[in-house]
Amino acid sequence: MISRGRICLAVLIVSFLLTALVLAALITIMMTSSDLDPSNDESSDVPTTMGGVVHDKRFEKVVEVFRSNLDAGLERAGAAFAVYYKGKPAVHVWGGYKEVKEQRVPERAEQPVKVLAGTPWDQHTMTVMFSTTKCLSALALAHVLQSSPSLSYSSLVTDVWPAYGQHGKERTTIGDVVLHSAGLPYGSRPLTPDDVQRPEVLAKYFEESTPIWEPGSASGYHALTIGLLVDQIVRRIDAKGRGVWAVLDDDLLRPHRIVDVSMGLRKEADNARVATLSGPDRYDIEREKLRNPESLRLYNLGNNSYNERLNEVFSWITPTADDYNRLSNRLLSMPSNLGIANAEELAHALSIVASGNFLHDKTLALLSKPVLEDEMDIINGYEESKGYGFQYTKSPKGSWIFGHSGLGGQNVRIDVEEGLAIAYLCNGMKVFGQPFWATNRETFFH
Template sequence: MGFVRTAFVGLGLAFLLNQLASRFYTVLPSPIGGHVDKQFELVEAAFRKNFHDGWERDGASFVVYHKGKKVVDLWGGYADTASLRKWKEDTISVVFSSTKAVAALCVALLVDRGQLKYDDLVTKHWPEFGKHGKENVTVQWVMSHMAGLAYVDEAISEEDALDHKRLARIFEEQKPNWPPGTATGYHAFTYGWLVDQLIRRVDPQKRGIGQFFREDIAQPNNIDFHIGLPKEEQYRVARTTIPSITDSISEMMSDYRVFMLLVSVTKVLMLSDSPMSRIMKNPNWLQTFGVNTYNNPDHHRMEQGANLGIGNARSLAQTFQLVLDGKIIKKETLLQFSKPFINEIDLVMGLTMAKGQGLVFEPLGRKHAEKTDYFCGHPGYGGQNVNFDLKNNLVLAYVNNGLKTGMGGLVRTYIRLRDAVYDVIEQDSYNTN
């Protein structure tokens, strides 16, 4: 506790110095666009406050569907603060690991069509995969990060990432990081490549994940989300920025759990042979430490279903509202899709995480919520979030390009917005009753 107390004192002093220093800089105006239904004006106020308080240093979008209706559609700030390029209605951005929710939906669609089952052995569709003790790996284990393939030993180059046959051989020859099925550990990058390999083998047309999503989900429903961005759409992409030390300090001062998370992750990364450190080293060309290679347009062309999806809050929310409406997968598939498969400590993250079918599940944590009530979806690095709540018939999505230190339920900008939404619908429910 002495270490934590001393650290907080140091953080407090640094935060005060940061606040003093900020007075010497011009504060840019924060243009806000969009609309909200009248009863959700509290949410717009929260969105504006994020900018007013300096919590959104660049740009963001936030969209809410409630009971099948879009009630919030907001965007604001800058797609590129350095050039004063404003975040517009059609601005899109890298959503990092929130891409995994979209990839999970592609697999769910194959399940819905009867072409795949979650309890299928991977070798049923990909026989060569079963080498080196991987013969018992199921599709569900891949989707729940239990395949023991959180990292691979062979370096994956940018050229490899563009060659699905080469990637297949790398995963076929890889020995599991731990006995498959015995534990869960976040497959930060490998999830995307493994899901792509499954889709290529199960889909009758043998399409990759980007083409499959585009042709079977995005285009039929006019969804502006991309796994493999067309070159002609590059001009709309926001430039992401890494949080500075002072940005991180500000977040930690707002919520001590961000500090504890950062300490925990730092400890894991300092262990040279830890799964986390191995993951961050390969591929070495996808980085947000020191440099930010996620702004490289060449990477935006890749069909990487783990962390290179590009869209905005509108496209993510629209996608999962269509799921709730039964327009992409059937209701019975949705019930299977929206239940955790495993809930235990993640070997990579060092945190207890509920997972299943490619989604992450977070307890609602509201006053009237039950233990079995979850936010279903997936967080992404820097604060991205897409969640749906079956109990309240609700979909929320948040995308920002001024990346945050916290993640998931520890992103203060998103939590302020999410709390505002629930304050509205819970009050509305109380008044209705």
């Protein structure tokens, strides 16, 4: 079994770097004219080898890259990619298979696995978001904080949750929690699936836990606990006592008729539209090593005691396809890792944020820049720019872009300056990140 730490770390690093290429491509294409106008909003069907629609023909090169990756076998199953620009849909493409039923394993690592039979990915397909879910949780926290003038990210957690201030946690700020600086990547004992659905149990769990480093002194990736902690804080700030998921659904999603974004399945029947996850296997590892030798070093960084302990605490939700394909897990509302979404509807939700229709201008400005710039993550073992629940990269124009990557290659990004929202989701899990934008790189800059 590939360890949680190895996959999470490598995916975060490489997909984080490749995100910059995604944004460079899109901004370069879009900025051939300053604004969308009717002449550029002619819809055109994507070729039948895939599915989708291009609302702005300046995005056709992006579609070509998507197609070339499918043709080259870089998507081991299926994927979807959606962009909103200045509040309007720009492109939504999908391809490959939501479920691979039969495949041929290659003789050599440099050759891709060949899918022989499967259920095609379509416009209604959803998949597990993994850690891109953290982006949504961070937005929910920002939303309730802006409605509470007496509170901010610098406020102590104990200002809203007095019982949290035990065992060395009394000086922890709300900002520490979303900067992965709370010192609680896991608690003092294992958690069960039932535990994570009971807010009162989780509250006591975190109250009784002792940080493994002094809160605020370092940043280390809280892979599964950050969302659970944020949910506890949101419940204590929100005037109605709602958790992260209820805040998002009530205030962001349903008002805009977005139903194919959720934390855990909305209902069991929806699982029929959720893609089956697969891989990665040893062929994927060898193939991706050949494409990017540096990735092997990154791949090994997460093999450490922190992640070993994390696997013990959350033994039922390890970073494997089997655990995330399990219906009982998909029904859990876990705000760190179990978002389930359709790429187009996810991009739509993010575009509402980018357009300033969910967060106040002041809040959006605060979130648009990192708090920690190129700071070492003591769990992942690499430097990263982080803000209040988000990861950050620079656009080709030098502006900051925020969002989050996820296990297997998932990625969401918001560029406030350009009014750009991006969602890329797949079900063929990659080892070192998403290869979606790793090919035809020169296309991105012309």
